[in-house]
Each structure stands twice: as structure tokens, then as C-alpha cells.
Amino acid sequence: MSVKVYVAVFAVLVGVTGVELALIGIPGISRALTITTLIGLAGFKALLVAAFFQHLKDEPRPLSTVLLVGLVIVMALMSISFLQLHPPQS
Numbered sequence: 001m002s003v004k005v006y007v008a009v010f011a012v013l014v015g016v017t018g019v020e021l022a023l024i025g026i027p028g029i030s031r032a033l034t035i036t037t038l039i040g041l042a043g044f045k046a047l048l049v050a051a052f053f054q055h056l057k058d059e060p061r062p063l064s065t066v067l068l069v070g071l072v073i074v075m076a077l078m079s080i081s082f083l084q085l086h087p088p089q090s
Contacts (some may be wrong), residue, residue, distance in 0.1 A: 015050070032086065043072075
């Protein structure tokens with residue numbers, strides 16, 4: 001893979017990190033929405049790192065599918081744990 005691809009992926013990771021930092025500073029957004037969005041962005045960044053920097057993009061499709069399903073399950077469990085620890089307030 002060329003260096004340009006790695007630099008582009010790195011730029012996307014830096015951009016998403018910037019979005020995460022900007023999201024924290026926005027007033028008026030509920031805490032639940034902020035944390036859920038941060039979990040989703042972290043999952044997206046983990047997927048990019050695994051796909052490109054750990055070279056899973058070149059692995060057979062079944063292995064990539066298993067890892068993607070695992071990531072989705074982990075994100076769902078993290079969201080459920082968050083909602084149990086911090087129930088929505090009426």
C-alpha cells in the first residue's frame with residue numbers, strides 16, 4: 001500500500017479526533033447524545049486503524065466480518081452499560 005493511503009487515513013483519524021474534541025465543547029447537547037456519538041466515533045476510528053494499520057483490509061472476507069461483528073457487539077454493550085449507569089432523566 002502506498003504512503004499516500006496511510007497519510008490519508010491518518011488525516012481522517014486526526015479530523016475525527018478534532019470532531020470529538022469540538023463535540024465536547026458544544027453547549028446544549030445532552031450528555032447521552034454526546035457520549036453515544038463519542039462511542040460511535042471511537043468505533044469508527046478503531047475500524048480504520050484495524051483495517052489499514054493492522055492490514056485487516058487485505059485479509060479474507062470472513063475474518064473481516066467476524067471482527068466487524070465483534071466491534072458492533074462491543075459498541076452495543078458499551079452503549080447499554082452507559083444507559084444502565086446513567087438512565088435518561090425525564
